[in-house]
Amino acid sequence: MDMLICAACARPLTEAVRLLDTVPERPGYDGLPGPDGRRRPPATMPRARYAVEPEHRGAPFVACEDEDAYDGTYPGGPWRSDERGLLVSAGLRGQYVLHPDDVLPLGFHPEIRRLVGCCGPAGDDGVNRVCACGAEVATAYADCCGPYETLFVPDAVRVVPAPEAPA
Secondary structure (H helix, E strand, C coil), X not given: CEEEEXXXXXXXXXXXXXXXXXXXXXXXXXXXXXCCCCCCCCECCCCCEEEEECCCECCCEEECCCHHHCCCCCCCCXXXXXXXXXXXXXXXXXXXXXXXXHECCXXXXXXXXXXXXXXXXXXXXXXXXXXXXXXXXXXXXXCCCCCEEEEECHHHEEEEECCCCCC
């Protein structure tokens, strides 16, 4: 088992998690409230697991060069467009994807625009979670129109062995 810690201050950021070989296919969403009453899709990751996202994710977004083959801002992801046309992510690759409930409490980014979403943060405007030391460490995706997951910035965190639970 591993845990993610802040690269700046070594504060634990996650519970103990085990690495999966791939990110599971993101589940579909019918738009209805879930068992907890919230409007968001099921979580991408099972509890106590994490994976490395091979695709570009998050801001910035650039115009899609082949709109006939468009499959969202990342493969299977939400659609996004502006005056440039359909957009794809040119954000980071290699981010760590976790179930939001495996993430220890983090602060909100001070730039309010990074927290925008109708039912929760959409994650489209950059890193939106910070460590207690102020380091920008993760992007929470919790809106009704996208995935339900937390992605950690690879350069902002370190993966270390989780302490063993007392017997």
